[in-house]
Amino acid sequence: MNRESYLWDGTGEPDEEVERLEELLGGYRSTGESLDDAYLWDGSGEPDAEVARLEGVLAVYRSNADVPDVELPMQAGQAGRRSSVVAFRPRTLALRLLPFAAAAAIAAVAIGGTGIWVASQEPDTHQARTPAPPPPPAPGTDGGNTPMAHDDTAIGPPPAGNDRTGLKSGGRRHTGSFQQVAHGAPPAGAAPTVLPVPDRAPSTAARRVSNDVDPTTAMHLEQAQILLRSFRNTAPDDTESLAFESRRSRELLTRNVLLRRSAMSHRDVSAYSVLSDIEPYLLDIANLDARAPKRDVLSIQDRVERSAIVAGVQLYARSGPAAGY
Amino acid sequence: MEAEAIREMYVVRLEGQPAVSRAALERTAGAGLVEAVRAGDRDAFGRLYKLFSPLVHGVLLARVPIDEVDDLVQDVFLTALDRLESLRDTSAFGPWVAAIARNRAMDFHRHRPRAEELTDDIPAEGSTSDAGEAARALAAIRALPEAYRETLVLRLVEGLTGPEIAERTGLTPASVRVNLHRGMKQLRERLGLGGGEL
Numbered sequence: 001m002n003r004e005s006y007l008w009d010g011t012g013e014p015d016e017e018v019e020r021l022e023e024l025l026g027g028y029r030s031t032g033e034s035l036d037d038a039y040l041w042d043g044s045g046e047p048d049a050e051v052a053r054l055e056g057v058l059a060v061y062r063s064n065a066d067v068p069d070v071e072l073p074m075q076a077g078q079a080g081r082r083s084s085v086v087a088f089r090p091r092t093l094a095l096r097l098l099p100f101a102a103a104a105a106i107a108a109v110a111i112g113g114t115g116i117w118v119a120s121q122e123p124d125t126h127q128a129r130t131p132a133p134p135p136p137p138a139p140g141t142d143g144g145n146t147p148m149a150h151d152d153t154a155i156g157p158p159p160a161g162n163d164r165t166g167l168k169s170g171g172r173r174h175t176g177s178f179q180q181v182a183h184g185a186p187p188a189g190a191a192p193t194v195l196p197v198p199d200r201a202p203s204t205a206a207r208r209v210s211n212d213v214d215p216t217t218a219m220h221l222e223q224a225q226i227l228l229r230s231f232r233n234t235a236p237d238d239t240e241s242l243a244f245e246s247r248r249s250r251e252l253l254t255r256n257v258l259l260r261r262s263a264m265s266h267r268d269v270s271a272y273s274v275l276s277d278i279e280p281y282l283l284d285i286a287n288l289d290a291r292a293p294k295r296d297v298l299s300i301q302d303r304v305e306r307s308a309i310v311a312g313v314q315l316y317a318r319s320g321p322a323a324g325y
Numbered sequence: 326m327e328a329e330a331i332r333e334m335y336v337v338r339l340e341g342q343p344a345v346s347r348a349a350l351e352r353t354a355g356a357g358l359v360e361a362v363r364a365g366d367r368d369a370f371g372r373l374y375k376l377f378s379p380l381v382h383g384v385l386l387a388r389v390p391i392d393e394v395d396d397l398v399q400d401v402f403l404t405a406l407d408r409l410e411s412l413r414d415t416s417a418f419g420p421w422v423a424a425i426a427r428n429r430a431m432d433f434h435r436h437r438p439r440a441e442e443l444t445d446d447i448p449a450e451g452s453t454s455d456a457g458e459a460a461r462a463l464a465a466i467r468a469l470p471e472a473y474r475e476t477l478v479l480r481l482v483e484g485l486t487g488p489e490i491a492e493r494t495g496l497t498p499a500s501v502r503v504n505l506h507r508g509m510k511q512l513r514e515r516l517g518l519g520g521g522e523l
Contacts (some may be wrong), residue, residue, distance in 0.1 A: 041487040063382030
């Protein structure tokens with residue numbers, strides 16, 4: 001009874017087992033921490049000097065809330081909900097376009113493969129179905145049986161015969177049999193074959209279609225290009241050159257950031273893209289110091305080489321946004 | 326016209342309000358602004374951005390390199406703008422956009438190229454400048470458990486109060502308060518504070 005009393009309210013004769021358990025489990029007991037921190041909570045009450053100090057020094061990282069320049073759906077006159085965004089990061093844009101690029105590459109491989117396969121079948125088919133070759137077409141005519149032979153969209157010069165062109169077009173359209181196409185006999189009522197030529201439509205509504213390159217940006221890109229070229233050719237153990245290039249890269253990096261931000265605020269997506277593309281390389285080179293391991297230098301050089309960034313920058317500087325940026 | 330009317334309806338003066346009622350007003354204002362943005366009001370988007378960019382900035386600052394934060398803040402808002410029609414409860418814009426920001430930060434780390442980050446924010450050893458202290462404090466916050474990290478960044482960097490953090494993130498005020506309290510305790514330990522200097 002006494003033991004139960006101790007367990008109940010701590011009175012009576014102490015229960016050793018209960019005491020022992022209390023001792024063991026006491027470590028998990030609530031520390032009874034007080035949340036008396038009004039200043040930390042909502043800035044009221046007496047200021048906590050440490051919190052106030054932290055607030056002060058950390059304010060340098062505070063959001064500056066520059067509103068991005070965007071077109072809202074209603075302003076763009078779009079019935080749909082999607083907005084026209086004018087300030088994609090190039091990396092994001094590239095990622096969004098990646099599936100389309102992959103699909104285009106697969107389609108190109110498939111078409112090429114089909115063409116090769118059909119071409120390899122051609123002699124047998126031709127011999128089996130046409131013992132004698134058709135007479136050569138009269139000059140200035142297409143022989144009257146190949147609507148696709150002189151198609152404007154046919155790639156390369158017109159072939160000697162009409163079959164190969166027909167195969168190419170027929171292979172892509174894949175209407176009727178290969179034999180029909182191989183012999184240039186169009187299906188009854190078929191419209192002339194036209195190879196689908198991808199339009200060079202503007203990639204985004206926001207993209208500035210212009211060949212103007214800002215002179216400051218152009219000059220900067222030229223200097224960056226020279227640096228990248230020079231760095232690419234520097235021997236990894238040439239510490240003096242590397243130190244110079246690192247210093248130079250640091251200078252260019254600062255300007256690159258400013259120009260990139262300026263390009264973004266002017267909605268110049270092309271310049272923004274090219275500047276964003278070179279920035280990681282400038283960053284890496286700027287990060288190199290005299291004690292940089294050789295493998296680090298080689299790694300950056302390899303990436304510069306493989307990415308063809310130098311050629312890309314050169315192309316942009318020459319052709320402006322039309323260069324593909 | 327409709328957009329203008331909506332915006333006028335929700336124009337509220339937030340300055341000088343007590344923190345709790347201010348948070349409630351912000352929620353109302355946020356809902357109205359979302360409606361106005363949906364109706365095509367560009368100014369409303371600017372106001373919405375200004376109202377919630379500290380939240381998005383703080384969420385990202387707690388997770389990604391400093392140099393990337395500004396760009397990602399814009400990415401998050403552009404994504405939000407694209408998906409605004411899918412937001413059912415317009416008063417929940419804050420929690421919704423914070424979730425987008427967290428996902429964006431995860432994406433960033435998933436696709437991050439293996440390159441070194443150049444940052445001027447790494448303090449030199451023994452640096453006593455404000456910039457050095459700030460970088461050291463931020464690094465300490467970013468080393469805290471995630472639950473405390475975001476809350477402390479929002480409080481100490483973005484200058485939001487506890488009730489505002491609760492309102493914008495959708496957390497309960499009690500959770501925010503506990504996170505602030507415990508996070509601050511750990512931060513003090515990491516920074517070696519105890520009434521002294523940083």
